[in-house]
Structures are given as structure tokens and as C-alpha cells.
Amino acid sequence: xxxxxxxxxxxxxxxxxxxxxxxxxxxxxxxxxxxxxxxxxxxxxxxxxxxxxxxxxxxxxxxxxxxxxxxxxxxxxxxxxxxxxxxxxxxxxxxxxxxxxxxxxxxxxxxxxxxxxxxxxxxxxxxxxxxxxxxxxxxxxxxxxxxxxxxxxxxxxxxxxxxxxxxxxxxxxxxxx
Numbered sequence: 001x002x003x004x005x006x007x008x009x010x011x012x013x014x015x016x017x018x019x020x021x022x023x024x025x026x027x028x029x030x031x032x033x034x035x036x037x038x039x040x041x042x043x044x045x046x047x048x049x050x051x052x053x054x055x056x057x058x059x060x061x062x063x064x065x066x067x068x069x070x071x072x073x074x075x076x077x078x079x080x081x082x083x084x085x086x087x088x089x090x091x092x093x094x095x096x097x098x099x100x101x102x103x104x105x106x107x108x109x110x111x112x113x114x115x116x117x118x119x120x121x122x123x124x125x126x127x128x129x130x131x132x133x134x135x136x137x138x139x140x141x142x143x144x145x146x147x148x149x150x151x152x153x154x155x156x157x158x159x160x161x162x163x164x165x166x167x168x169x170x171x172x173x174x175x176x177x
Contacts, residue, residue, distance in 0.1 A: 075120035077150040077159070078127070097135060098127065099160040103151070106158070111135045125152065127159070 009015045018024045049069075056066045070076040078096075101109035112129025139162075147163040 070120070072120040073150065074118075074125055077148065077161070078114070078117040079120060095164065097162040097164060098129065099139075099146075099162065100127070100129070101158055103156045103158055111139055111162075125155075 009018050052067055052069065059066055068076050070079075096114045097111065098114055099109050099111045101107075110129060110132055112132040112135050114127055115130045116128040118124065118126045145163040147161040149161070150159040151157075152159075
């Protein structure tokens with residue numbers, strides 16, 4: 001039985017004959033690759049967002065928290081930039097001041113402006129804080145407002161983000177020196 005390059009296969013016997021032809025196998029692999037690539041491309045652009053939106057709709061109905069668009073809570077808190085000055089912050093980096101302490105020792109804390117944060121999927125999470133002494137002295141003398149809190153239940157660390165909009169621009173310790 002002769003198999004042409006574009007034979008349709010509807011029976012097991014025709015499939016068995018077609019798979020013995022190398023031209024058919026190469027065509028099958030090329031078409032499979034192209035179709036898989038197109039499906040994955042559409043999924044990466046729209047599919048996962050549509051699925052997450054549907055899941056969040058169901059979670060709204062059940063009155064539970066939404067799923068995040070980020071890969072982890074760490075990324076959502078420290079890395080994702082969701083401010084109104086997004087384009088400016090992308091160039092300069094996210095400006096944030098954090099208070100860090102153990103859950104059971106809130107009076108023994110570090111405070112500083114974040115210079116670097118570890119990547120979301122790293123096992124060990126870490127922050128580099130700058131100006132710790134200046135910020136500690138400044139916050140003892142001035143009231144401040146907490147914007148949001150990150151709690152690492154595994155290590156027992158609490159990280160509080162200070163709302164910088166609460167301060168006037170010219171009164172932060174870095175600018176007053």
C-alpha cells in the first residue's frame with residue numbers, strides 16, 4: 001500500500017502503514033510542533049489570565065481571598081511594583097522602607113530602606129536594608145503609618161512596609177542630611 005505525503009488516516013491499519021513512512025512521521029512532528037507552539041503562545045498571553053479571573057470569580061462568590069498574579073507572596077510584597085508612578089519606579093527601583101523583627105520580639109527590630117531583595121523562588125529569603133541607624137532614629141521621633149505587613153511563618157519574621165506617602169518629601173532622613 002502506497003502512502004502519499006498528505007494521506008488522511010482514519011483507521012488503525014492506515015495509521016500503521018502511515019507510521020512506517022518517514023515522510024509522514026516528519027510531517028506529523030512538524031505539524032505537532034507548530035500547533036503546540038501556537039496553543040502555548042495563546043495560553044501564555046491570555047489563557048492563564050482568563051483561568052485566574054474565573055477562579056477569582058468563584059473565590060469572590062465564596063468570599064475568600066483572590067489568587068495573586070505573582071508566583072509567590074514574596075514577589076507580590078517586595079518585587080512587584082503596583083504604584084501609580086510605575087514607569088518612574090521601574091527605572092529607579094521600588095522605594096520602600098521596612099521594619100523587620102521576629103514575631104515574638106517586636107521591640108527588637110531593624111528598619112531601613114530596601115536596596116535589594118532576593119528572587120521569589122530562592123529558598124532563603126533576604127533583604128538588604130540601607131540607612132538603618134538614620135531610619136531608626138527618625139521613626140523614634142516621628143509618627144509613621146504601616147502600609148502592609150509580610151509574615152514569614154516558617155522563619156517567624158515580620159516585615160512591615162512603612163507608607164512613605166505619609167511623610168512629607170523633604171523630611172525623610174536621606175534627604176535631610
